[in-house]
Amino acid sequence: MMKGKMLSHIVTISPIKKKCLIILMVVVVPCSILNFLSTPDLRDETALQNGIAELQAKLENLQAKYVNTQEELNLLSHQLLTFTENAHILPDLQYLINNGTSNITSIKLPSIFTFLPYLLNDLNSLKPAFLQSKGKTGVSMVLGIPTVKRQVQSYLLATLKNLLDSMSSEEMADTLIIVVVAETDLDYVSYVAKQIEVHFPEETEIGLVEVISPSPSYYPNFTQLKNTLGDDHQRVKWRSKQNLDFAFIMSYAQTKGTFYVQLEDDILAKKNFITTMKLYALEKIGLKENWFILDFCQLGFIGKLFKSVDLPWLVQFFLMFYNAKPVDWLLDNLITTKVCGIDKDNKHCKIAKAELWRHYEHSLFQHIGTHSSLKGKVQKLKDKKFGKIILHYPHENPEAIVESQIKPYKRYTLDRAYRGETFYWGLLPQSGDHLYFNFSRPIYIKKYLFRSGNVEHPSDKFYNTTIEIMSEFSNNMDRNNNNITEDGYIVINKFDSFGIAQGRVDRSFGKISGLRMTVHSDSDNWAIISEIHIVEDESR
Incomplete structure (x- = not known):
């Protein structure tokens, strides 16, 4: 979490008659704000605005965590109430439950099990099968990088090296990179994690880079997927799994930091991309612009930045329609659903979507992979706004x-x-x-x-x-x-x-x-x- 001074405390009591749990939220004000207040220099106005915007984003994250905790308390209360209907328990606990659950609704809302009912077959289906982490949280930027076994060429280590080489030490301290090895072969997952640990020992040790993988039971029986959009079954399986992989990494990452950026394992980044993205996001927040996506690359799902508090929207949407469309199509459909009415024309829809989906003037990322993780697919698309890629470094050498x-x-x-x-x-x-x-x-x-x-x-x-x-x-x-x-x-x-x-x-x-x-x-x-x-x- 950013270094700062404690400004205030927000204390909230749980709904179980304020006896079960006290949740303490500490609001930390960045030192840049306090320094500005003590030294009213107008030249620091931009820094102040960014500091306030960052504080606002962090408060939104705290509120999301609070809501999540309240939800968990309500579920726990409901489970205890169900238990007491069929079992005798201590009178004190019976009294607490009877007096603390009167406001629990009997309505059963949809959950992940509604869309993926097979997850109920294994209690560990939503737990990572592999986790290599130091538990780093409270950062400004979380980078999500899903990777799978490629038949022709792996770009993962080169991508990680480029990302790390493009960061300053200050950016590294405020960033978390999550690599999701989306494979069910634990031997392969362990091999990739070991390769990352060997090539990036310091970054792994300080928790800057961590590796996770889903449980095999997280995935459905892919042979039973419905073929959609006229695609062959292999492609339907590939894009359906990608949707589930994205939902998994976003679910895991949403509590780790303020902003989340979706990347791929075969990309190139520009120098100081972390600072560029963060300042652009804080600028939009400071101007009170209503945005859902900040786009730093024109291709697919690369370089899309979200507020972490908005990730549940994406996760829910991807899980609902994982078998229907590719992930980048679903992203566009989600934005369309949010702002495009049937009573408006396409021009109005386009303008409304542009307000939620903001594009940075330059591309900070370039796709470099040629061979897709889908067998036989060759991907040669390049982002023209990224600029020229350096393929060699000329020098004057001795004759x-x-x-x-x-x-x-x-x-x-x-x-x-x-x-x-x-x-x-x-x-x-x-x-x-x-x-x-x-x-x-x-x-x-x-x-x-x-x-x-x-x-x-x-x-x-x-x-x-x-x-x-x-x-x-x-x-x-x-x-x-x-x-x-x-x-x-x-x-x-x-x-x-x-x-x-x-x-x-x-x-x-x-x-x-x-x-x-x-x-x-x-x-x-x-x-x-x-x-x-x-x-x-x-x-x-």
């Missing part, structure tokens, strides 16, 4: 003759990549393949960086590949040393799990006449080098 034993694809050659004209793209590296960088004259190397893969092809990296140098002292070194190859190269580094090799070369190695990459195992993927940066040490 050298370069050579690759890996056949290049079309004009994506190593020589052009070294000159910064494009990226290098090689076909299926095999064990023993080399890439050579022979300098026109021996040089001291200050530092180097080789980045493999790019945002469109994150799996086209160099795996099990070392970085080696030919030093002026190589011939004098012990060939029994594990870091010396048979032909005299000194192994100084290797590519990490993100496909990056970088470091410094100590001057004690002397001048370097050549540098090479050596592949030590066959690869199932092509390989891209999107950045080559070799910096000569010209100091004396």
